Amino acid sequence: MQRVFFTRFFSYMEEISRLGSIRRAAEVLNVSASAIDKQLLRAEEELGVPLFERHPRGVRLTSAGELLMYRMRAWQKDMRAAAFEIEELKGLRRGEVRIAVPQEAVTSFLPQALSGFLRENPRIFTSVRVAESDRVRQMVIAGEADFGLTFSPRPLPGVSVLRELPFRVLALMPEDGRKSVSLDRFFSRPVLVPDATSHLRDVLDIAAARAGVELAPVMTSNSLELLRQLVREGCGHGVIAVCPDAFEGAGAGLAALPLRGAALPDLTMALISPRDSSSALASVLAKRHFELFIDALKG
Numbered sequence: 001m002q003r004v005f006f007t008r009f010f011s012y013m014e015e016i017s018r019l020g021s022i023r024r025a026a027e028v029l030n031v032s033a034s035a036i037d038k039q040l041l042r043a044e045e046e047l048g049v050p051l052f053e054r055h056p057r058g059v060r061l062t063s064a065g066e067l068l069m070y071r072m073r074a075w076q077k078d079m080r081a082a083a084f085e086i087e088e089l090k091g092l093r094r095g096e097v098r099i100a101v102p103q104e105a106v107t108s109f110l111p112q113a114l115s116g117f118l119r120e121n122p123r124i125f126t127s128v129r130v131a132e133s134d135r136v137r138q139m140v141i142a143g144e145a146d147f148g149l150t151f152s153p154r155p156l157p158g159v160s161v162l163r164e165l166p167f168r169v170l171a172l173m174p175e176d177g178r179k180s181v182s183l184d185r186f187f188s189r190p191v192l193v194p195d196a197t198s199h200l201r202d203v204l205d206i207a208a209a210r211a212g213v214e215l216a217p218v219m220t221s222n223s224l225e226l227l228r229q230l231v232r233e234g235c236g237h238g239v240i241a242v243c244p245d246a247f248e249g250a251g252a253g254l255a256a257l258p259l260r261g262a263a264l265p266d267l268t269m270a271l272i273s274p275r276d277s278s279s280a281l282a283s284v285l286a287k288r289h290f291e292l293f294i295d296a297l298k299g
Helices: 003-019 022-029 033-047 063-089 109-120 133-142 183-188 199-211 224-232 281-298
Strands: 052-055 058-061 096-101 125-130 147-150 159-174 192-194 219-221 238-242 254-257 267-274
Touching: 003 022, 003 033, 003 058, 003 063, 022 033, 058 063, 096 133, 096 281, 109 125, 109 281, 133 147, 133 159, 133 267, 147 281, 159 224, 159 281, 183 199, 192 199, 192 224, 192 238, 199 238, 199 267, 219 224, 224 238, 224 254, 267 281
Parallel strands: 096 125, 096 147, 192 219
Antiparallel strands: 052 058, 147 267, 159 238, 159 254, 159 267
């Protein structure tokens, strides 16, 4: 059916199904009953099935008619949502986007990715929740976040992976002019490590096991920022996960150095979104921005 015919016919079907009579629907719509009946017959001919059962006392939707009405109502709802989002795009309304990220992504990568989006979309309210990677995935599945970043190991059931980006694990040490550090030297000093909520802890445990070194941290914490500050204070060595092409340095007084002789496992960040769900315009714009940002880094 043509779109204009479809829209007009939808209003006819709604009134006919509500009133149970073509004649009464014609009176309400101020259209001749014969005109409505002709359009109904035309639609049934094009679809190849009857849409109404005709009885002496009126008409009633068939199963095919019920299905068509359901689909047409969904189409109308989608059109209203599209009109709403177009108003958002024109700046007539404010959008909102919710992002969930792990702590490991906050250093350098997230500020760079977010800054461009915030500058380009000043009317969209953006909220960022920091959580452990496994929790990020659950938040996306539960609808608590529009999309997220995670370092959770594959597979990732329940979500769609939009992009992936390799991260590198580096030793975090006070600045002393070195360009790299051996694993032996790294473990010769007190080690400040993330707790089990961070995948960085898994990387350190694996590196120590492969090197035959017993990992005996002097402190653990779920705050990577606290550990970074304690490394700056000279309390020991730590680790940091960075995207090489987005890393701007560990900060004043600190150095992020490659670990020599360390067979570190890969760490991959994934941009994830809910599977099989519609998204508001603000979320679509934000996800697309992150996709292009990651593509640019990889390209």
